[in-house]
Amino acid sequence: RAELDWDDRLSCITFSECKALAVACRDSRFVVGLSNGHVVLYHTSTCQEAGQLIHGNDAVRFLEFGSTNALLASAGRKNIVVWDIVAGTRLWATTITHPLLTLGFNEDDTIVMATTIGNYTSFWTAGNGQELEKLFVSDVDEDASDTYQRPPTHAQICGELNLLAVGYRQRPINIWDLEDRAFIGQFHKSVPVVYPGPLLVAMVFNPNPDMNLVASSYADGDLVTFDPWSQRQHAITEANAQVLAASSDGATLATGDGSGTIQVYDFETLRLLYRSTAYDFDIRAIVFASSNIRFFDIRGDHCNVWEPSAIVRQTDPADVYSEHCSEGVIPDVETTESKSWDNTQLTTAMVAIGVDTFLCGKENGAIVVYDSKTGQHTQELYSHGTNTAIVLLEWNSSQSLLASSDRSSRFKVRKILRTSSGTWVTERPLLDQSAEQAIRQILFRPDGRMLLVSTRNTDHVWDIEGRQRVDRTFSSRHSWRWVDCNSSTQKLLRIADGDIKCFDWLTLDECPFPDLFRVTLRDCDYPPIASLIATASGSATTAICAYFREPPGSQSQTRLRLWSSSSARDLQHQSAEDLANLDVMAQEVKAVIGFYKTLLLFLDQNGWVCSLNADNKSKEK
Numbered sequence: 001r002a003e004l005d006w007d008d009r010l011s012c013i014t015f016s017e018c019k020a021l022a023v024a025c026r027d028s029r030f031v032v033g034l035s036n037g038h039v040v041l042y043h044t045s046t047c048q049e050a051g052q053l054i055h056g057n058d059a060v061r062f063l064e065f066g067s068t069n070a071l072l073a074s075a076g077r078k079n080i081v082v083w084d085i086v087a088g089t090r091l092w093a094t095t096i097t098h099p100l101l102t103l104g105f106n107e108d109d110t111i112v113m114a115t116t117i118g119n120y121t122s123f124w125t126a127g128n129g130q131e132l133e134k135l136f137v138s139d140v141d142e143d144a145s146d147t148y149q150r151p152p153t154h155a156q157i158c159g160e161l162n163l164l165a166v167g168y169r170q171r172p173i174n175i176w177d178l179e180d181r182a183f184i185g186q187f188h189k190s191v192p193v194v195y196p197g198p199l200l201v202a203m204v205f206n207p208n209p210d211m212n213l214v215a216s217s218y219a220d221g222d223l224v225t226f227d228p229w230s231q232r233q234h235a236i237t238e239a240n241a242q243v244l245a246a247s248s249d250g251a252t253l254a255t256g257d258g259s260g261t262i263q264v265y266d267f268e269t270l271r272l273l274y275r276s277t278a279y280d281f282d283i284r285a286i287v288f289a290s291s292n293i294r295f296f297d298i299r300g301d302h303c304n305v306w307e308p309s310a311i312v313r314q315t316d317p318a319d320v321y322s323e324h325c326s327e328g329v330i331p332d333v334e335t336t337e338s339k340s341w342d343n344t345q346l347t348t349a350m351v352a353i354g355v356d357t358f359l360c361g362k363e364n365g366a367i368v369v370y371d372s373k374t375g376q377h378t379q380e381l382y383s384h385g386t387n388t389a390i391v392l393l394e395w396n397s398s399q400s401l402l403a404s405s406d407r408s409s410r411f412k413v414r415k416i417l418r419t420s421s422g423t424w425v426t427e428r429p430l431l432d433q434s435a436e437q438a439i440r441q442i443l444f445r446p447d448g449r450m451l452l453v454s455t456r457n458t459d460h461v462w463d464i465e466g467r468q469r470v471d472r473t474f475s476s477r478h479s480w481r482w483v484d485c486n487s488s489t490q491k492l493l494r495i496a497d498g499d500i501k502c503f504d505w506l507t508l509d510e511c512p513f514p515d516l517f518r519v520t521l522r523d524c525d526y527p528p529i530a531s532l533i534a535t536a537s538g539s540a541t542t543a544i545c546a547y548f549r550e551p552p553g554s555q556s557q558t559r560l561r562l563w564s565s566s567s568a569r570d571l572q573h574q575s576a577e578d579l580a581n582l583d584v585m586a587q588e589v590k591a592v593i594g595f596y597k598t599l600l601l602f603l604d605q606n607g608w609v610c611s612l613n614a615d616n617k618s619k620e621k
Helices: 576-586
Strands: 009-014 020-026 029-034 038-043 049-054 062-065 071-075 079-084 089-095 100-105 111-116 120-125 139-141 146-148 154-158 163-167 173-177 182-187 200-205 214-218 222-226 233-238 243-246 252-256 262-266 272-277 283-288 295-299 302-306 334-337 351-354 357-361 366-371 377-383 390-396 401-406 410-418 424-426 431-434 439-444 450-455 458-463 468-473 480-486 491-496 499-504 529-537 540-549 558-564 589-596 599-604 609-613
Touching (some): 020 302, 071 100, 111 154, 173 214, 214 243, 351 390, 357 390, 401 439, 450 480, 480 529, 491 529, 540 576, 540 589
Antiparallel strands (some): 079 089, 111 120, 243 252, 351 357, 480 491, 529 540, 599 609
């Protein structure tokens, strides 16, 4: 069947400012290795973050659990770290001479093994990292009884079978016995043997000892299974697979390709069970959970969690399909497709313009409409020009006005209307101007008649109808945000470098605070301000939130300040204990979302959407 959405995708975890490079799962935990050197731990059942490990400064390219989830090995190109996951401690670390190809544990978790492009496999005691003897391998030519010291391109370790498979460019796959340290034989895809052979792309062992199978994929698109002991081909089909993964029971084989498509096969017969098609980033890795139904893939900057009903194994013997895929007729395959093939990066936050619609700005300069129920792109409103990224969007509901600014400091204001058919149309620009410096904030007055455009040294207030402006220049400021204070008094609040002041909308002159809000900031060290938002009831502002946060990579100091007209008109009336409690809560905030009535909504560090009551400061998830 074909679905409009990815109904089988349970979750998507996104990592900001880094890429996901490795993934592993065992029992109740799965882990993702990142390009910034971090390893993030998650609960398998809930997909909630359980902690982080710092592997080092280099990217984490390999992750492997032991036979239980007590031990974890992480590796970069030339370094390996072994962890006690239960205690959350590093047991030992080591460096190797040559870049790594694969990593694994033996069956009882007493030995860690790693194969490199230097044609050897190293062994260490899992508990203390004591190095044991090496196994030197090579591309063996059985006819000439000779060895070639060309570097291998692929390697896979199977601790359950104590076997090692090593692949060389356009050469057969070499199988080695890790227990006896002996060469077993070679698998040739082409019979009769042809040199040079097809190019190997990926391979994986079936971990079930009763099945004795290895799957390998090739650049010509073929997916092959063979017996590692006899090196006889078992089944073949066309898959165009770049990555392979086997379920722990050996029943299922998952493949991923360069366009984001996942296919799931019966491992023994290579009968296709499931396909998910998406025009997305290439898939770097796939791993199955211990349930053998749920699996995870990593691509780009995110990790997807899947659980297709199609791969639930049938227990009725009559339902078992035993013919090879290449010899029998393939039944209907369950297929899901994603219609999201536009990979252009979003560069602005979402702006809701209706109960079922939101807007996003893109890197290519387009402002695009999305359906909030399906998440699908429905139309493009207008564009700032080719490859001029949109950096800010601001919506005014009273006049249906949209303000947008791009990376070149150009900003536009347009009226946006919805037709009876549900599509959106734009009128000619009411404003189309450029600022002399990078625009940091745009803000409408609530009645939609004026627009504030703020740069590093200058603030401009534009009369949209008269197209006139008022300018105020500042010698220096590092961190600032504006918010409308009260639509009936036409006042603006500005927090700049830890100081809060009130200004008049028409003139940008400093003025007294309105009676409804008399707010101050107590003397203390404030990080740069990240968010400043307000909520109103009618024409009266009822609550204001200021969230301060150090930039990524700096010290993790954060502060949260919350003013409510019904609880404290002057921040000085709040006790030191109240402020301390807010700062403790600020440590949990990952991003401020906005107000809903008197509730402040924010995303916490574990990915939960939480609320904080502005009146009594109580938190709920």
